[in-house]
Amino acid sequence: MSVEHPNSFWRATANSGRQFSVLDSDRSTETLIVGGGFTGLSTARELSSRGRECLVLEAHDIGWGASGRNGGFAVPRFKMNYSALALKYGHEVAHALYLQALEAVDSVAETVESYKIDCSFQRNGHLTPAHNHTALAGLQADVDWLRSRASDSTARIMGPDETFEALGTTVYQGAYLDPRGACLHPFNYTRGLAHGLEARGVPILTNSPVVSLHRDGDRWVARTPAGAVRAKSVVLATNAYTQPLLPKDDLSRRVVPVASSIITTRPLSSHERKKTLPCELPVTDTRRLVSYFRILPTGQLMFGGRGDITGRRDDPAVYRTLERQLALTYPHLKGIEIEERWAGMVAVTLDSFPHIGKLDDNVFYALGYGGRGVALSSLMGRRLAALVSGERIRPGPMGDDNFTTVPFHAWRRTGMRIMARYYQIRDRFER
Ligand SMILES: Cc1cc2nc3c(=O)[nH]c(=O)nc-3n(C[C@H](O)[C@H](O)[C@H](O)COP(=O)(O)OP(=O)(O)OC[C@H]3O[C@@H](n4cnc5c(N)ncnc54)[C@H](O)[C@@H]3O)c2cc1C
Known part of the structure; x- marks a missing residue:
């Protein structure tokens, strides 16, 4: 049974496009991809460019998950x-991670370009403002x-005055500006990529949840309500x-699903x-x-962050924390009319890295991006396609070593509430 998309700004401003079909008979393919978000579609894109056969099954609609709802x-x-x-893993590992972070954004740019995806992609930079002096020292x-380890002087620090001029708020002590950052319309990107894949012969089948996965000889068989x-x-x-999906499958217990929420204001006046x-610029x-925010093409302010972290409730009260945070950042917008409110789930890991690996013979996964999945999922799609093709990859700390289940996973909601309160206090009072 399909669940509707949330009433997001992205949904309201989506390009028109054909609906996808449902799996209504038995099929076979070389690689089955379960999940029609950035990770699944990026894997399909890479497999397709390698000339390998694949098929995508999505439980709801394309972009129904975090990929169609994010900032x-x-x-x-x-x-x-x-x-x-570098302190934790050494300079060599940190350098490899740095290269992967850049490759991740480049791979999104490349996909938009080669598939000609109409998704308002802009690569003007991204700002990371520091909420206190310790954070600024870290940046x-x-x-x-x-500069010293990667001979890279592209990113720079903006002092307090320049930060105020750029952001229009005094809550930050300074900011890190990287001109390589980008932003896009996530729903149009996801759907555009899926349509581009279909046009290249990759079956994209929606409203087709995989309910079980089992071995039959040298093949895997994925069952959905209307076909396998x-x-x-x-x-x-x-x-x-x-x-x-598999017997003894503990993948879901290696991450904690946490809701991230977004509100949009009415269009701002020219004075505002x-x-x-x-x-x-986009800001995180x-x-x-x-907190993450940007000005939308309609002149609305989009403001994201913590609403209800469990994602269980769906009423405006859940978004008051976010409205308060918006008013603290921009006091002149206190009480402004909110046009859209929506939320989605991110997957958080204990070490804040996404992880890629093998769950069983020829069964691979990548997940756990936290709030950094727009670019990293595109990178993971490339790496998943390499794994499927039998290549070795070097993900470093993003591999499956030590990627084990989260302790006390069954009590995660209580744990998350306690941690959120604790983080809120530290964010407010640390200097
Ligand atoms: C509100 C919000 C704001 C965010 N903002 C940003 C941001 O600005 N920048 C950033 O980098 N990241 C951001 N993120 C995180 C980012 O959106 C995610 O990391 C990324 O979209 C993950 O992509 P994915 O394809 O792995 O997962 P998803 O997009 O969640 O896709 C998973 C899909 O799998 C499908 N599925 C699940 N089980 C089955 C099954 N059994 N059979 C078939 N299909 C199944 C689901 O229906 C879903 O569509 C944000 C997330 C949220 C929720």
Whole structure:
């Protein structure tokens, strides 16, 4: 049974396009991809460009998951600073991660270009403002690390005055500007990619949830309510919506699904526009409970962050935390009319890295992007296609070593509420 898309800004401004078909008979293919979001479709794109056969099964509609609901920011860095990563894993590993973060954004740009996807893709940069002095020192250490260890002087720190001029708010101490950051219309990107794949002969089948996966000789058989697919390999690209499909399948317990929520204001007046994010770049701040925002082409302010982290409730009250945070950032917008409110689930891992690996013989997965999946899922799609093709990959800390189940997973909702409160206090009072 299909579940409707949320009433998001992205849905309201979506390009028109044909509906996808349902799996209504038994099929066979070389690689079955379960999940029709960025990860699944990026894997299909890479397999298709390698001339390999694949088929995508999506439980609901294309872009129904986080891929059709997110902020649309392709951020060329991880949540953790490179300098901190270098301390933890050594400079060589940090350097490999840095290259992958850049490749991730480049791969999105390349997909938009080669598939001619109409998704308002803009690569003007991304800002990471620091919510306190410690966070600013971390960003400065990153710029220093990039210069000394990667000979890369593209990113730079903006001081408090320049940050105020760019953002129109005094809540940040400074900011990290990387001109390689990008933003896009995520729903149009996801649907455009799926239509492009269909045009290249990749079957994209929606309203076709895989309910079980079992072995039959040297093939896997995925059952849906109206048909089955036999495949040599399977890619699980179900991220925060992962449910066990195999016997002894613990993938869903290796991540914690957390809701991220977004509100949009009414279009701002020209006076409000001058005072609200005048630089018009996408912004993701350094808080543990992150705020992210941008000006939309309609002149509305989109503001995202924590609403109800469990994603269980769906009423305007859930979004009040977000409205308060918006008013703290832009006091002149306090009480402004909110036009759209929506939420989706991100998958959080214990080490804040996404992970890619093998669950069983010829069954691969990639998931756990937190709030960094727009670009990283595109990278993971490339790597998943390499794994399916029998190649070795070097994901470093993003591999499956030590990617085990989250302790006390059954109590995750209580744990998340406690952690969210704790992070909120640290974000507010740490200097
Ligand atoms: C509100 C919000 C804002 C965000 N903002 C940003 C941002 O600005 N920048 C950024 O980098 N990241 C952001 N993210 C994170 C990013 O959207 C995700 O990391 C990314 O979309 C994950 O893509 P995915 O394809 O792995 O998962 P999804 O897009 O969630 O797709 C998984 C799909 O699998 C399907 N599925 C599940 N089980 C089955 C089954 N058994 N059979 C068939 N299909 C199945 C689901 O229906 C779903 O459509 C945000 C997320 C949210 C929710």
